[in-house]
Amino acid sequence: MSIRTLHIGLGPIGNGVVKQVAARKGFRIVGAVDIDPAKVGRDLGEVAGLDRRLRVKVMADIAAAIKATKPDVALLCTSSSLARVMPEIEAVLKARVPIVSTTEELSYPAGRNARLAKRIHDLAKRARVAVVGTGVNPGYAMDALPIVLTGICERVDRIRVERIQDASIRRLPFQQKIGAGLTPAQFQAKVDAGTVRHVGLTESVSMIADAMAWKLDKITDVIQPRIAGERVSSQFLTVEKGQVCGIIQDGVGYRKGEPLVTLHMEAYLGSPETYDAVHVEGVPAIHSKVSGGFHGDIATASIAVNSVPKVLAATPGLHTMRSLPIPSWYGGR
Amino acid sequence: MSIRTLHIGLGPIGNGVVKQVAARKGFRIVGAVDIDPAKVGRDLGEVAGLDRRLRVKVMADIAAAIKATKPDVALLCTSSSLARVMPEIEAVLKARVPIVSTTEELSYPAGRNARLAKRIHDLAKRARVAVVGTGVNPGYAMDALPIVLTGICERVDRIRVERIQDASIRRLPFQQKIGAGLTPAQFQAKVDAGTVRHVGLTESVSMIADAMAWKLDKITDVIQPRIAGERVSSQFLTVEKGQVCGIIQDGVGYRKGEPLVTLHMEAYLGSPETYDAVHVEGVPAIHSKVSGGFHGDIATASIAVNSVPKVLAATPGLHTMRSLPIPSWYGGR
Numbered sequence: 001m002s003i004r005t006l007h008i009g010l011g012p013i014g015n016g017v018v019k020q021v022a023a024r025k026g027f028r029i030v031g032a033v034d035i036d037p038a039k040v041g042r043d044l045g046e047v048a049g050l051d052r053r054l055r056v057k058v059m060a061d062i063a064a065a066i067k068a069t070k071p072d073v074a075l076l077c078t079s080s081s082l083a084r085v086m087p088e089i090e091a092v093l094k095a096r097v098p099i100v101s102t103t104e105e106l107s108y109p110a111g112r113n114a115r116l117a118k119r120i121h122d123l124a125k126r127a128r129v130a131v132v133g134t135g136v137n138p139g140y141a142m143d144a145l146p147i148v149l150t151g152i153c154e155r156v157d158r159i160r161v162e163r164i165q166d167a168s169i170r171r172l173p174f175q176q177k178i179g180a181g182l183t184p185a186q187f188q189a190k191v192d193a194g195t196v197r198h199v200g201l202t203e204s205v206s207m208i209a210d211a212m213a214w215k216l217d218k219i220t221d222v223i224q225p226r227i228a229g230e231r232v233s234s235q236f237l238t239v240e241k242g243q244v245c246g247i248i249q250d251g252v253g254y255r256k257g258e259p260l261v262t263l264h265m266e267a268y269l270g271s272p273e274t275y276d277a278v279h280v281e282g283v284p285a286i287h288s289k290v291s292g293g294f295h296g297d298i299a300t301a302s303i304a305v306n307s308v309p310k311v312l313a314a315t316p317g318l319h320t321m322r323s324l325p326i327p328s329w330y331g332g333r
Numbered sequence: 334m335s336i337r338t339l340h341i342g343l344g345p346i347g348n349g350v351v352k353q354v355a356a357r358k359g360f361r362i363v364g365a366v367d368i369d370p371a372k373v374g375r376d377l378g379e380v381a382g383l384d385r386r387l388r389v390k391v392m393a394d395i396a397a398a399i400k401a402t403k404p405d406v407a408l409l410c411t412s413s414s415l416a417r418v419m420p421e422i423e424a425v426l427k428a429r430v431p432i433v434s435t436t437e438e439l440s441y442p443a444g445r446n447a448r449l450a451k452r453i454h455d456l457a458k459r460a461r462v463a464v465v466g467t468g469v470n471p472g473y474a475m476d477a478l479p480i481v482l483t484g485i486c487e488r489v490d491r492i493r494v495e496r497i498q499d500a501s502i503r504r505l506p507f508q509q510k511i512g513a514g515l516t517p518a519q520f521q522a523k524v525d526a527g528t529v530r531h532v533g534l535t536e537s538v539s540m541i542a543d544a545m546a547w548k549l550d551k552i553t554d555v556i557q558p559r560i561a562g563e564r565v566s567s568q569f570l571t572v573e574k575g576q577v578c579g580i581i582q583d584g585v586g587y588r589k590g591e592p593l594v595t596l597h598m599e600a601y602l603g604s605p606e607t608y609d610a611v612h613v614e615g616v617p618a619i620h621s622k623v624s625g626g627f628h629g630d631i632a633t634a635s636i637a638v639n640s641v642p643k644v645l646a647a648t649p650g651l652h653t654m655r656s657l658p659i660p661s662w663y664g665g666r
Contacts, residue, residue: 020487136485144659148481149623151639151660152469152632154353211661282662284628288621290482295617299485306484326477326659327484328544329615 002028003308006071006097008062008088009078010034010047012173013102016301017075018048024305026332031069032058062091073308076101080199082113089120089131098129100307102300106133108143108203108210108320110219121318130314134307134321136299137163138200142251142263143207144321146278149286156212156282160262161204165293166271167246168234174296178247178267179225181237187225187244197223198265201251205261209253211322214261218254223247232270245269306330335361336641339404339430341395341421342411343367343380345506346435346468349634350408351381357638359665364402365391395424406641409434413532415446422453422464431462433640435633439466441476441536441543441653443552454651463647467640467654469632470496471533475584475596476540477654479611482619489545489615493595494537498626499604500579501567507629511580511600512558514570520558520577530556531598534584538594542586544655547594551587556580565603578602639663 005027007018014034021027022045032044037060039047045054059065066074074092079085082105092099109117124131133139142161150156167175179187179196190196201221209216228245231238239245246268253261274293280286310324321327338360340351347367354360355378365377370393372380378387392398399407407425412418415438425432442450457464466472475494483489500508512520512529523529534554542549561578564571572578579601586594607626613619643657654660 023487140485145481147661148478148659150662152473152627152635153639153662154356154631154635156662156664213664213666284631285625286623286627287625288623290619290621292618292620294485294619298487298617302485302487306486321659322661323658325656326481326654328480328655329483329486329489331489331546333546 002026003312004028004030004070004072005308006031006033006065006069006074007044008033008074008076008092010039010058011077012297013300014077015048016297017077017304018044019050020301020305021075022050022054024331026330029054029056030071031065032056033060033062033065034058035060062088063095066092066095066097071097073098073100073312075304076103077304078103080104082106082109082116086116090123093120093123093127093129093131096127096129098311099131100304100311101131101133102135102304103133104135104138104199105203107135107138107200108207110202110206117318124318125316128316130311130316130319132307132311132319132321132324134303136294136296136303138203139321140299140303140327141276141294142201143204144327146280147208147211147322148326149278149288150212150280153280153286154283156280158260158281159208160279161264162275162277163265163293164271164273164275165267165296166274167267168269170296172236175234175236175269179244180246180269181239182244184225184227184244191223196247198247198249201249201263204263205251205253207320207322208261214253214255216253216255216260220252221249223249226266226268228270234269239269303327335359336645337361337363337403337405338641339364339366339398339402339407340377341366341407341409341425343372343391344410345630346633347410348381349630350410350637351377352383353634353638354408355383355387357664359663362387362389363404364398365389366393366395366398367391368393395421396428399425399428399430404430406431406433406645408637409436410637411436413437415439415442415449419449423456426453426456426460426462426464429460429462431644432464433637433644434464434466435468435637436466437468437471437532438536440468440471440533441540443535443539450651457651458649461649463644463649463652465640465644465652465654465657467636469627469629469636471536472654473632473636473660474609474627475534476537477660479613480541480544480655481659482611482621483545483613483615486613486619487616489613491593491614492541493612494597495608495610496598496626497604497606497608498600498629499607500600501602503629505569508567508569508602512577513579513602514572515577517558517560517577524556529580531580531582534582534596537596538584538586540653540655541594547586547588549586549588549593552584554582554584556582559599559601561603567602572602636660
């Protein structure tokens, strides 16, 4: 029997999820919701950029959509901010529907988000359904996978994860998001405004630290521009020498001044290599490298879809990638 | 509060587990069992090769040891064969004690072992405790980890795993186990007798296939000698050109003649490199490599110990690495 899916949020990631679910066995898309008036009322296939109609009309209201379509699960891809998605999560849980979300701050709610996570956990338990936040990063490349790699260790002293991406092969919005083509001053202004920023390093550091039972006393998340040493171009734009060609972002978890967890990201035009690497200092030491890296856009949609059957089988409440069984591809049963 | 451990089986792996548990926070060794009369009655620290006494006497009988020591968990490291460990598992479950075992055939009971697995599952549920079989291989390097890597895939077509080990840096029994120094005829005689053989490829192929929902119609497990192209030496022995320097073993899962899962192992003296690699053919394709590989002896003991808290928290019954939460190092809480 197919899993009936409701899709909330039809931006790039939400549409990527729609495309995968439409193409995979084991699913049936029954509903879709977006707040954009330009999308409401249209066919989901058209909105998501498929070459066929899905015979599902995009609706504006979550409660009405659930009532009309009776989904088994909601795939929620609207915002990075947990505070901003709270009303949506509450609407879905009120209707007792499980949730898989790509909301970065839901992947491992830390700090000021702990109270919201507690509320979601309580609502989910009352509704007797499970909720999880996931994605390639946070949710996998810089937290769940490094944790999995420590599973064969006798001792772990420190963990360093590197995610290095050549942005020139990515789509234009990604290249803009990382600040390519800006002056250093423009870049800093965007960092200060919070518009040039990967969301999730604090969550990933927290997930690793909790898995290792390391009590951190500080987590930092620092963004720097990567400056082009020479002129560099992509299909979409050209960056002159001295301008910003991308972003360097480091999330570090400290205990007594020692950096126990270091998450190092670079995404810039002209990177000679794209890869995801994990270095576990310990016994035995582990050096893992995925050449070509985990493709951001595809991988986030993939892991969200792959998490659906796991969330349907999970105990009620808010889960994380630490509490669910190991991730795996799902191609129907 | 420390986890009280009972150690059943004090061979190389069992002793490796004892060493790790003795050195880690969060555990207290309360008992040990071995059938070898030369070990019974002696102090566990001495038997396990520690430089200190553990004030735990090795006993001969499992039921008596449990009654005397009241363990929270049994770490069972006696045999690769599920049929052979059944009496031990039954004795432990009769006393309602959870089990983590390095028994290869328990990692993912396949084929003729399915009936025994069903019996363990029923006994464990009745005893309201969990059981898992794990190790680096089977249990991790060629099954759980490749499965985790498919978690970010939109589509998976085939999986190939390579585990290549330079045996010259391993202990003598390992070098002998892989047939180093034998003539090709001697090697074949040992293969026929079942004494030169890695146990677990069928289990690993089955675990991957089940995770992908691939219905296989054939699983093969083929052993070949690796012949020395020139004279090669280790600390312990020398292999002449034309003699056997190690083993090549392939486990392959087929569907309609297509090899969907290929697990390729080589362990021989003089391998230029030691590594564990995973290649997922699909969208996106994934190429992962752990340089230096996962150290067999340490890693199996590590993952057994690391699995203890997960088994204590798991629902009653027989688990596998697919049903437990993601592996992670455990260093006490």
